[in-house]
Amino acid sequence: MDAFFVSVEELFDPSLKGKAVVVGGQRDERGVVAAASYEARKYGVHSAMPLRTAAKLCPHAIFVDGHRHRYLEYSEKVHGVLTTFSPLVEMASIDEAYLDMTGTERLHGPALSAAHRLHHKIKSETQLNCSIGMGSSRLVAKVASAKAKPHGILWVIPGQEARFLAPLDVRDIPGVGKVTEQSLLKLGIQRVGDLSRFDDEFLEEHFGKWGLALAGKSRGEDAGGWFVNEVGADIGAKSISHEHTYNQDTADVDQLESTLMRLSEMVGRRLREQGLHARTIQLKLRYKDFTTITRAHCLPAPTQLDTEIFEQIRSLFHKNWRKGAQVRLLGVHAASFENPNSQGNLLEDGRRKRWQQALSAADHLRDKFGESSVSLATGLGGTFRERTHENPVGLPGKKKPA
DNA sequence: TCTGGGGTCCTAGGACCC
């Protein structure tokens, strides 16, 4: 999708159309640009740039908060259209998908004309622009769609893959970021064509497994461990996490613990929604100076309970936090999903079951009355922080009896 | 310029086991 978040926001507020728009937060907030309109990009604004930098580069830009649920809703609409073109659809992200069009000629005609009809249908059904890349591998299709933007279609004819890629910057290869680009530059490799002239063994020596993948990519192949699945073989999530960056760094234990409780609840809730049980619980801690640590603990049995997650997180936090140090960010991460093997002792099982019931009741209440309607007390001196719509992470406020 | 949030994959070392 082209400038997806911006385009969706324009549907909700048509006055944004044609203007410099930055999605991701307000101009004076801590945060980065999630998406910028083409108008804003003219001023050098791009995604991942700090909001404050964007405000300096483009002072007249309109800053809009992100609305994830809106994007998910439109992503689902797009997905609906895609499935009418091929049964093999793989959503690669919220605004990106691969379609395997092999064998659809009888139904949709030649792939290029199918692409044109898809282009039209996406626009008429969602009012959004997209770009389409066509190729014999995912890599080629993805790079082609990037080159087709905005609102274009680009077909790389089979056999022409290497020729299409050769003049492009290595940075255009998905997976090559700043670091890899610099390492390649030191070897005199700037374009994909330069890369393809080195043999596989040389690249493997320098970059290990990744070097071998790079060699394949320079020829337009997916091989190398990144894109080996069949299109449409969508795999479930491997981890679930939530994190929060404070607008002001803090060293207030109550506030920090309150945030960890909240994040644990959010992770627990999503585990239950997806019927998952996690064995590894990880804390993320970023200090004022941006140094970041992660500390994980592996549970004897997988869990989806807020209380068990928070218990681990709380202990990891107190074992690792430099007392009094200003904290910028906290995160809670759950991974190593396993089936719960209920062979613990019966007493524990009964206790867990009751928690399970209490939590799904709480989940229901949150569905009905909003996120802030239910919370577990953190048990800090018999009080908890009130959370309101304006104060979603439980910043210090008036205290209520637990 | 002062750096979000939610993910995936890879590397590497240590513990532990046979």
Added chain:
DNA sequence: TCTGGGGTCCTAGGACCC
């Protein structure tokens, strides 16, 4: 008396993507 080789699991960190 000073040591192998293969495997798995756990933990920490980092590159990268949208």
